[in-house]
Amino acid sequence: MTFEDELRRRLQQLDYPASDVDGEALARAGRSRRRRRTTAFIGAAGAAAAVAVIVPLASVGAGGSRSAIGIPPPSRSSASDSLAAAFHIAAPQIQLVLGPVPQRRPPCRPTDVVARAEFRPTPSGDAGVISMVGKNCSLHIATGPTRFLDQHGASLSIPFAAPLGIVNPPENPRPDLALNGGVANWGFLWVGSWCGARPATIEVPLVDAPDEGGADYGTLRIPVVGTSLGCEGRSNARVVVGVAGREGEGVLPPSPALSSLRLHLSVPGRAAHGGLVDGVVLTIRNAGTAPVRLDPCPYLALVTDAHGVSGTEEDGSSLLLPCDRASVVAGGDEARFALPPLQYGEGAPTGHGGLRTGERVTINVAIASLPTASATTQVD
Amino acid sequence: MDATAEQEFRDYVVARGPALQRLAHAIAGGAAEAEDAVQEALIRVYMAWPRIRRRDAVDAYTRRVLVRELMSRRRQRLARPTGAMLSEPSMVSADAGIAERDVLRRALLQLPPRQRAVVVLRFLEDLSEAQTAEALGISPGAAKTHASRGLTRLRELLGPPEVAS
Numbered sequence: 001m002t003f004e005d006e007l008r009r010r011l012q013q014l015d016y017p018a019s020d021v022d023g024e025a026l027a028r029a030g031r032s033r034r035r036r037r038t039t040a041f042i043g044a045a046g047a048a049a050a051v052a053v054i055v056p057l058a059s060v061g062a063g064g065s066r067s068a069i070g071i072p073p074p075s076r077s078s079a080s081d082s083l084a085a086a087f088h089i090a091a092p093q094i095q096l097v098l099g100p101v102p103q104r105r106p107p108c109r110p111t112d113v114v115a116r117a118e119f120r121p122t123p124s125g126d127a128g129v130i131s132m133v134g135k136n137c138s139l140h141i142a143t144g145p146t147r148f149l150d151q152h153g154a155s156l157s158i159p160f161a162a163p164l165g166i167v168n169p170p171e172n173p174r175p176d177l178a179l180n181g182g183v184a185n186w187g188f189l190w191v192g193s194w195c196g197a198r199p200a201t202i203e204v205p206l207v208d209a210p211d212e213g214g215a216d217y218g219t220l221r222i223p224v225v226g227t228s229l230g231c232e233g234r235s236n237a238r239v240v241v242g243v244a245g246r247e248g249e250g251v252l253p254p255s256p257a258l259s260s261l262r263l264h265l266s267v268p269g270r271a272a273h274g275g276l277v278d279g280v281v282l283t284i285r286n287a288g289t290a291p292v293r294l295d296p297c298p299y300l301a302l303v304t305d306a307h308g309v310s311g312t313e314e315d316g317s318s319l320l321l322p323c324d325r326a327s328v329v330a331g332g333d334e335a336r337f338a339l340p341p342l343q344y345g346e347g348a349p350t351g352h353g354g355l356r357t358g359e360r361v362t363i364n365v366a367i368a369s370l371p372t373a374s375a376t377t378q379v380d
Numbered sequence: 381m382d383a384t385a386e387q388e389f390r391d392y393v394v395a396r397g398p399a400l401q402r403l404a405h406a407i408a409g410g411a412a413e414a415e416d417a418v419q420e421a422l423i424r425v426y427m428a429w430p431r432i433r434r435r436d437a438v439d440a441y442t443r444r445v446l447v448r449e450l451m452s453r454r455r456q457r458l459a460r461p462t463g464a465m466l467s468e469p470s471m472v473s474a475d476a477g478i479a480e481r482d483v484l485r486r487a488l489l490q491l492p493p494r495q496r497a498v499v500v501l502r503f504l505e506d507l508s509e510a511q512t513a514e515a516l517g518i519s520p521g522a523a524k525t526h527a528s529r530g531l532t533r534l535r536e537l538l539g540p541p542e543v544a545s
Contacts, residue, residue, distance in 0.1 A: 003535055004503065010484050011504040016405035021397035021418065023390030029419075030426030103517040 083118055086129045086185040088250030089258075089298035090243045091318040092168035092368045102180040108137035108206060110218040117202050119226040123293045124257040125191035126229060130204060130222060134182030140217055141179060142209040144186045144241045148199035149221065156199055160188075160239045163253045163369070168301075170253055170368035175244040187242030187251030195231035199224055250299040250320070254369035258298070260288030261329065263373035265365055270380040272361040276341040277304060277377060280363055289331035297323035298367045304344035305362040308355045315343050339365075355379045381430050389429050392438060393422060400446060406488065406500040407450050414450075421446035443505070444515045447497055451516065487537040494518075495530035502527050 001009075117130045132139055148156040163169050178184035186204065202224050206217040229237070245251040264283040271279045282300070286292050303316045319339070326335045344361045355361070359379050366372040381389075400421070404414035425442050488496050494516065501512040502523075513523035 003531070007499075007531075007534065007538075008503045008506075010481070011406065011500065014402070014406055014481055014484065014504075016402050016414070017411050021393055021401070021422065023393035023397075023422075026393060026419065026422045027386060027389060027426050030423045 083116075083129050083131055083185070085248045086131070086187065086245065086251050087120055087127055087296050088320060089252045089254050089296050089368050090170035090172060090187065090245065090250040091299035091301035092366050093171040093173045094168065094301045094303055094316075094364060094366050094372060102177060104138040104180045105134075105182060106137050107140045107215070107217045108134035108182060110206065110220050112137045113139070113206075113220055115204075115220055115222040117222045117224040119190070119224060122189075122255060122257075122295050124255040125189050126227065127252050127255075127296050128188045128190060128202075128224070129251060130186045130188075130202065132184050132186070132204070132220065132222075137182050139179045139182055139184050140206050140208050140215070141184070141186070141204060141244065142207050142212075143205065144244065145188055145202050145204050145239070147203050148224075148239075149201040149203065150197035151200040152197075153201070154197070156196055157235075158190075158194065158199075158237050158239055160241055162241050166254070166369045167371050168366045168368055170243050170250075172243045172245050172249065172251070178244050178246040178249075181246070184244050184246065185249070185251045186244050187253065189240045189242065189253050189255065190229060190237060191240065191256065192237035193232035193235055194229045194237040195233070195235045198229075199227060250296075252296050254298070254367070255296060257292055258294075258367070258369055260286055260290070260331075261292055261367075261370055262287055263365060263367065263370055265363060265373045265375035267363060267375045267377045269377060271377040272344060272355070272379045275343055275345055277344060277361055277363060278341045280339040280342060280375070282337045282339055282365055282373070283334050284329055284337070285334040286329040286331055291328050291330045293328050294321060294323040295327065297321055301364075301366045302339070302342060303364040304342050305364070306345040306355050307360040307362065308345070315345070317342075385429060389426055392425075396439065396442065397422075400442065403443070403500065403505060404446060404450060406504055407447065407493070407497050417446060417449045421449050424449075440511070440514070443501075444517075447501070447515045448517060451493060451497065483538065487534055490537060491530050491533055495526045495533070498523055498526035499530040499534065 112135045113132050114135075115130060115132045117128060119126045119128045121127075130145060132141075146160050148158055150156060172178070175184075200223065201221045204220040204222065206220060208215045240253040242251045242253040262285045264285060265280060266283070267277065267280045271277050298321055300319045300321060301316065302319060303314055305314055321337065326337070329335050342363060345355055357379050360376050361379065362374055362376045364372050364374045397418070400418050401414065404418045405411065408414035408417060421442060424445050425438070428441070488499070491499065497516060498512055501507045501515055502509070507515065509520050509523045509527070512527070513520040516523065518526075
């Protein structure tokens with residue numbers, strides 16, 4: 001008997017804990033998920049749709065007076081302006097995200113990629129987004145942009161780094177969806193003063209990470225437009241590198257201007273019913289004295305943990321704050337947002353998301369660089 | 381989805397559920413991971429069911445979804461027990477084959493996930509190199525390489541057939 005035959009025999013004899021797989025339960029879960037995909041808010045496209053359902057309730061002044069925030073009609077970026085939708089702060093990864101990895105195409109070379117880069121001024125620096133579209137190829141980009149060049153091709157001495165040492169750093173849990181598909185945006189934020197030559201080009205190496213072999217496929221050199229960098233006596237500029245994402249996903253790192261904000265969640269005591277938690281209110285409080293402008297506008301990461309007798313199940317989504325309707329949080333003030341109904345126990349389609357009356361659902365909400373807010377309710 | 385298609389899906393789950401669980405358990409690092417992956421894969425198959433026009437292609441499609449689901453779980457940083465749809469692992473009865481099976485399971489777990497998946501697909505599912513590559517979304521050459529390296533490592537871990545059997 002060959003080793004292969006022996007292996008085949010022994011694999012056939014491997015036992016496994018047999019479980020009942022309930023086709024009807026799976027079908028219910030599939031139906032529920034299909035409905036949610038078409039009406040709610042998984043992922044980027046859904047997140048854009050959800051702008052219409054996060055409702056800013058009110059701002060409360062330091063003195064306790066309540067003033068309603070006007071709610072203009074929801075605005076959505078058009079599909080033809082993909083960079084506009086990318087100028088948002090990416091959500092942090094506080095959730096388990098599943099799904100098949102899309103197949104990689106051949107690696108993009110620089111000549112296979114149509115790219116552009118654009119700056120926009122924000123309260124705490126110049127936000128930048130790079131758009132890359134590969135022709136029938138996958139983008140192998142391990143680190144994002146790495147340096148600026150001037151109009152003569154000389155490197156500018158501006159350090160590039162990921163946002164380290166912060167809570168809830170921005171992260172796209174599935175960059176493979178953008179990069180393997182060959183169409184991706186990548187964000188960055190320029191902060192500080194710069195008195196040197198004007199940046200004309202940004203470089204993005206097409207390389208694999210060292211633990212994936214470190215293959216080098218060349219370097220993208222992309223002209224940048226829209227720079228408005230200022231000199232304030234001396235150069236201390238640095239570039240904070242964001243994340244990769246698809247069209248409609250936030251890719252920017254968090255703005256330092258958000259640091260005085262704190263999140264708070266409130267939810268009624270028995271607000272979970274039939275797989276949905278309703279009545280969750282997010283309060284964004286400005287603990288500082290200076291007003292904070294929500295620009296770039298951040299995505300929220302939302303996770304529900306359904307705590308049942310057999311374990312905990314996570315369901316996650318991301319939502320874009322309706323910053324156009326609550327754009328500034330004054331010092332000492334707060335803004336409140338009513339969240340849309342949040343789903344829990346999606347993969348356990350046995351009544352109430354797999355939970356029994358009285359069991360708990362915890363809601364977690366995070367914005368990149370800010371501590372996570374949590375609240376718990378019970379199944380009614 | 382109409383009632384006929386719904387019934388077809390339920391029949392498919394009944395018929396193929398055990399084989400899918402076996403495949404998942406052979407590839408996954410743990411029972412909970414395997415059960416989660418089977419559940420997720422079958423929900424995805426349900427959602428795609430109306431678009432799967434050739435019923436003879438369902439197995440290949442389901443296997444592809446399941447295997448890629450298992451591979452994608454390598455990317456996850458969190459691991460938690462999940463909801464209540466699948467039952468907890470049952471106790472395995474004691475018999476003379478337990479030690480042998482345990483040795484094989486431990487050896488499989490020492491392979492990198494993709495090598496392990498290739499070995500299981502090739503020698504448990506009896507797929508060709510091309511079918512294995514298709515299930516994993518890799519080239520046939522890569523599947524061949526993974527199989528070769530996986531077998532070499534298993535030989536080291538398990539010893540020759542006469543010792544292993």
